[in-house]
Amino acid sequence: MVLVGSAAMYTKELDAVVFHKEPAADVSKSLFSFRLWFSTISVLLLLAVIVVRKDGFDLIALGCIVSTLLIMSRQMYTMFENRRLVLELEEKVLQRTEELLQKNKELENSTEQAKFLAGHDPLTGLPNRREFDRVAAEWAANSKNFALLFIDMDRFKWVNDTMNHGVGDLLLRQVAERLQANIKLEGRVFRQGGDEFLILLPSTDVRKVEAAVDELVQALEQVFHLHGKEVFVSASVGISSYPKDAKDVELLTIKADIAMYAAKKSPGKRWLFYDESLHPVEQSKLEMEKEMRYGLERGEFLLHFQPLYRLDIDTVAGAEVLMRWNHPKQGLLPPNQFIPLAEESRFIVRLGNWLIREVCRQWHDWRDQGYEPISLAVNISVNQFLHPEFVAELEAALREFDMDPAYLELEITENIPFCDAHAIAVLAHISQLGVRMSIDDFGTGYSSLQYIQRLPVHTLKIDRAFVYDMMQNRNNRVLVETILVMANQLELDVIAEGVEEQEQLHFLKEKGCTFVQGYLIGKPVAAEEFRLRWLG
Ligand code: C2E
Ligand code: CA
Ligand code: CA
Numbered sequence: 001m002v003l004v005g006s007a008a009m010y011t012k013e014l015d016a017v018v019f020h021k022e023p024a025a026d027v028s029k030s031l032f033s034f035r036l037w038f039s040t041i042s043v044l045l046l047l048a049v050i051v052v053r054k055d056g057f058d059l060i061a062l063g064c065i066v067s068t069l070l071i072m073s074r075q076m077y078t079m080f081e082n083r084r085l086v087l088e089l090e091e092k093v094l095q096r097t098e099e100l101l102q103k104n105k106e107l108e109n110s111t112e113q114a115k116f117l118a119g120h121d122p123l124t125g126l127p128n129r130r131e132f133d134r135v136a137a138e139w140a141a142n143s144k145n146f147a148l149l150f151i152d153m154d155r156f157k158w159v160n161d162t163m164n165h166g167v168g169d170l171l172l173r174q175v176a177e178r179l180q181a182n183i184k185l186e187g188r189v190f191r192q193g194g195d196e197f198l199i200l201l202p203s204t205d206v207r208k209v210e211a212a213v214d215e216l217v218q219a220l221e222q223v224f225h226l227h228g229k230e231v232f233v234s235a236s237v238g239i240s241s242y243p244k245d246a247k248d249v250e251l252l253t254i255k256a257d258i259a260m261y262a263a264k265k266s267p268g269k270r271w272l273f274y275d276e277s278l279h280p281v282e283q284s285k286l287e288m289e290k291e292m293r294y295g296l297e298r299g300e301f302l303l304h305f306q307p308l309y310r311l312d313i314d315t316v317a318g319a320e321v322l323m324r325w326n327h328p329k330q331g332l333l334p335p336n337q338f339i340p341l342a343e344e345s346r347f348i349v350r351l352g353n354w355l356i357r358e359v360c361r362q363w364h365d366w367r368d369q370g371y372e373p374i375s376l377a378v379n380i381s382v383n384q385f386l387h388p389e390f391v392a393e394l395e396a397a398l399r400e401f402d403m404d405p406a407y408l409e410l411e412i413t414e415n416i417p418f419c420d421a422h423a424i425a426v427l428a429h430i431s432q433l434g435v436r437m438s439i440d441d442f443g444t445g446y447s448s449l450q451y452i453q454r455l456p457v458h459t460l461k462i463d464r465a466f467v468y469d470m471m472q473n474r475n476n477r478v479l480v481e482t483i484l485v486m487a488n489q490l491e492l493d494v495i496a497e498g499v500e501e502q503e504q505l506h507f508l509k510e511k512g513c514t515f516v517q518g519y520l521i522g523k524p525v526a527a528e529e530f531r532l533r534w535l536g
Pocket of ligand 3: 440464
């Protein structure tokens with residue numbers, strides 16, 4: 001009986017077994033441990049002694065023996081059952097832990113990947129513009145002297161247009177590799193976007209920088225093998241120095257960009273250092289350009305919408321999107337106060353691409369809110385139109401917001417070189433997408449209607465300059481009339497801009513003009529106001 005009692009002392013240890021580090025192995029081992037069986041064996045021995053001695057062995061003793069054995073077997077059964085459950089549980093816990101570890105690892109990987117993607121360009125694997133801003137700011141904060149190289153490929157556009165699209169990507173990847181492989185002085189390479197790259201060199205020694213640039217330019221002038229074709233390209237490089245040219249990274253980049261542009265335009269020069277004579281603009285303009293770049297990041301640009309009114313069915317058929325800049329100090333600026341400067345600096349490409357995405361997003365939102373779809377017209381600058389990535393950006397925006405291309409209209413001016421092969425290819429591509437096109441400010445340029453008719457253009461917008469005084473000025477009235485008659489023959493739509501008076505509206509309607517736009521119908525207003533006044 002003492003032994004039976006002492007066996008109970010082990011139960012605590014057995015409970016603890018479950019929490020042991022490797023419980024599964026221990027539990028099964030403990031089933032065969034001598035200590036566990038000790039009490040059982042003792043009782044069995046005791047019963048055996050009772051049976052063997054035979055004295056006083058009667059029915060009561062037999063009953064005792066049988067019930068003790070029954071109790072014991074019941075206990076054994078419970079014990080085995082417990083073990084089985086514990087083992088099962090352990091196995092499940094192990095399995096689950098493994099799954100969790102796996103999930104954790106996956107999560108870690110994807111977080112790392114997201115972090116990498118945020119700072120890197122997916123095509124070339126190079127750190128991107130955002131990463132550049134971070135690193136350059138860090139170098140500047142450590143008051144290092146460094147040079148900034150702005151690199152732009154010279155014949156990329158040609159490669160991209162004449163060969164298929166994949167070739168352009170391949171070329172960019174190989175260019176990135178060559179830059180990485182040939183960079184000296186522990187420089188760092190970044191992709192700015194398109195066919196532009198940025199390099200930070202931790203030196204401002206003119207001779208050292210020149211030697212490094214020379215090596216890069218030569219490396220890029222070696223033959224590229226692209227899908228079995230041999231291709232030669234070259235690059236133009238603009239160089240600015242910190243802190244000599246600017247103490248601010250954004251301004252430093254703009255100056256390197258200016259130098260690059262100057263190098264591209266001067267024959268025989270493959271690189272140029274920035275100096276004030278390259279770009280005789282006032283400091284105030286450069287400041288403004290910097291503010292624009294920051295403004296875009298801070299969401300200071302917004303869209304206004306002016307109704308396009310359809311006369312034959314008396315409804316608002318769409319809107320022209322006009323950009324505004326909510327300047328932190330100067331308030332709401334009209335486009336003529338910033339678009340010309342943006343065009344000069346080529347910042348217009350970024351700004352314009354941003355605008356197209358916003359337009360697609362707005363169209364999608366109104367659609368989502370259940371309004372009938374309206375067409376939206378966007379002004380496109382020449383440089384934006386001619387940029388090698390323009391069509392790709394346009395396509396991506398349409399796809400991202402699931403916008404029906406038939407509702408997008410691009411307003412281009414006659415300044416676009418309609419005889420240029422690239423411009424013609426872009427026009428064809430846009431029309432293939434199903435996007436409509438109109439000629440803005442028609443009548444102020446020199447293109448003939450004959451010529452325009454051969455282009456995939458759907459609409460002419462008669463410039464405000466002819467409309468505003470046409471009721472008083474006979475010349476302008478005749479001109480408007482003539483445009484209407486000819487456009488009608490050529491099956492082009494016409495929008496008369498700048499309609500401010502009822503009289504003008506009557507005249508235009510009488511002469512068969514289908515669309516009008518002007519303060520008489522409505523001024524450009526913000527999206528929400530446009531929705532309230534003109535939609536639904
Ligand atoms: P636009 O394309 O000829 O746009 C029409 C301009 O005429 C707008 O000026 C509009 O507010 C104004 N307007 C409309 N109806 C009337 C009227 O009845 N009377 C008068 N006096 N004016 C009227 P806004 O918004 O100042 O735009 C000026 C120019 O800026 C535009 O001329 C366009 O060339 C350019 N622009 C505007 N937004 C953009 C843009 O997003 N990208 C580009 N590249 N250029 C833009
Ligand atoms: Ca326009
Ligand atoms: Ca116009």
